[in-house]
Amino acid sequence: AAGVIQSPRHLIKEKRETATLKCYPIPRHDTVYWYQQGPGQDPQFLISFYEKMQSDKGSIPDRFSAQQFSDYHSELNMSSLELGDSALYFCASSSPTSGGEVDTQYFGPGTRLTVL
Amino acid sequence: AQKVTQAQTEISVVEKEDVTLDCVYETRDTTYYLFWYKQPPSGELVFLIRRNSFDEQNEISGRYSWNFQKSTSSFNFTITASQVVDSAVYFCALSEGFGNEKLTFGTGTRLTIIP
Numbered sequence: 001a002a003g004v005i006q007s008p009r010h011l012i013k014e015k016r017e018t019a020t021l022k023c024y025p026i027p028r029h030d031t032v033y034w035y036q037q038g039p040g041q042d043p044q045f046l047i048s049f050y051e052k053m054q055s056d057k058g059s060i061p062d063r064f065s066a067q068q069f070s071d072y073h074s075e076l077n078m079s080s081l082e083l084g085d086s087a088l089y090f091c092a093s094s095s096p097t098s099g100g101e102v103d104t105q106y107f108g109p110g111t112r113l114t115v116l
Numbered sequence: 117a118q119k120v121t122q123a124q125t126e127i128s129v130v131e132k133e134d135v136t137l138d139c140v141y142e143t144r145d146t147t148y149y150l151f152w153y154k155q156p157p158s159g160e161l162v163f164l165i166r167r168n169s170f171d172e173q174n175e176i177s178g179r180y181s182w183n184f185q186k187s188t189s190s191f192n193f194t195i196t197a198s199q200v201v202d203s204a205v206y207f208c209a210l211s212e213g214f215g216n217e218k219l220t221f222g223t224g225t226r227l228t229i230i231p
Contacts, residue, residue, distance in 0.1 A: 033218065042207060042221035043161070056218055090161060092219075104151070105219060107161035 002026055004108035006091050012114045013081050021076040021111045025093030031055070032074040033105060034066060037088040049074055078113075086115045118143045120210050122222035129198055130230045137193045137225045139208030145169075149211045150184065150191045151219065156204040164206075167191065195227075203229045 005024040013019050025032050031050045035043035045058035049068035060066075063081075068074045078085060089112075092105040119142040129135045141150065152164040165175065167184050175182050179199075183192045195202055205226045209219040 035219075042223050043219070045218040045220070048218060058218060088159060092161075104163055104166050106163060107153075109160045112159075 004091055004093050004106055006089075006108035006111050008111060009109065010112050010114075012116065014116055015081060015083065017081050017115075019078045019081060019113060021078070021089055021091075021113070023074045023076070023091030023093075023108060025072050025074070025091075026095070026106060029093035029095045029106075030072060031094045031096075031103075032068055032072070033092040033094075034060075034074070034076050035090040035092065035107075037090060037110075039087070043090055046076070081115045083115050086113060088112050118145075118148075118210050118212050118220045120208050120220055120222035122206075122208055122225050124225045125223070126226045126228070128228040128230055131200060132197050134194060134196045135198055135227065137195075137206050137208075137227065139191045139193065139222060141189050141191065141208070141210050143210060143212055145212040147213060151209040151211070152182070152191075152193050153207045153209060153221075154204045155207065155224070161207070164193075198229045200229045200231050203227060 004026055007022045011019055033048040034046040036046055037043040046060040047066050048056045052068045063079050066076045088110045090107050090110045092107045094103040094105050121140045148169045150167045154162045154164055165182055172184050179196050181194045205224045207224045208222045211217045211219050
């Protein structure tokens with residue numbers, strides 16, 4: 001079965017540089033979520049999109065922005081990178097719900113960002 | 117505000133022993149969903165199970181079983197006859213309300229199975 005695809009898998013950047021992470025959801029999934037997982041920590045919700053519109057926002061720095069495109073893939077743009085941005089960034093996707101039922105979020109393999 | 121607590125930071129057991137991972141949650145919503153995810157050393161997050169607040173039936177899937185008790189706000193996970201491949205960090209997570217909402221994770225339990 002097709003899974004969530006994230007690229008790149010690894011990324012090394014210098015402080016103050018920019019980075020773009022990409023996420024391709026499972027086919028026919030219309031909701032995309034971004035999470036950040038620092039070393040030894042649990043994943044923290046950043047932002048989500050439903051049908052190309054932002055649906056929820058968590059503790060995402062103003063230096064970060066994201067969008068979902070017409071083909072449902074999503075990109076997380078990170079500017080003025082700081083050492084503390086070094087983390088594993090996960091994208092997850094879920095399928096359309098009916099009757100208010102919550103669907104499971106399936107996670108991609110993550111992008112490991114290292115800021116030097 | 118929603119909160120998930122996994123009090124066990126690390127657990128080590130000898131292979132073939134049974135082990136239970138605890139999860140306690142807090143929410144003001146009457147409708148919510150609980151999840152368990154596994155994160156092996158390779159780093160990916162693997163979905164294991166989902167439960168909604170209206171379904172307190174316990175579930176068994178092979179060596180895995182889950183005990184959901186609303187009265188104690190707990191959703192515990194048991195692995196029977198543990199194997200080395202079970203070594204991973206296990207996260208319990210909560211999603212409130214209807215529709216596709218964000219997950220709030222617990223801090224995770226690192227499980228090590230000793231051969």
